Amino acid sequence: MSKKEGKDEQKPKPKVHKDLQGFDVSIDQFGEITSNMRIEKINEFLDKNVDDKxxxxxxxxxxxKKGKKKKK
Known part of the structure; x- marks a missing residue:
């Protein structure tokens, strides 16, 4: 185990929104993003809580935004 790996284990977990509790994302050695949550659930959360600039x-x-009109 390298020194860098030991430091990562000691970091406290960041505070997250209650809907994303337990969410974890990481990048593996091949550059692939891995997550423990479905991308659909993440997108639903972002659609609900983040305005599209x-x-x-x-x-x-x-x-x-309210859902009264359908997207074209």
Whole structure:
């Protein structure tokens, strides 16, 4: 075990939103992102809690956000 690996184990886990409790993501030796949570669940959380900056300029953004209008 290298010195660097020992330091990672001592780090405290960051605080996360209650909906993402237990979420863990890492990058393996081949550069692949691995996670213990389904990407669909992560996307649902982001859709609900994060505003889309590109769509915010649209006139009908608030209505789309509430789900009154379907996306074109």
């Amino acid at each position: 590109k769509l915010a300029e649209r006139d009908d953004y608030d209505e789309m």
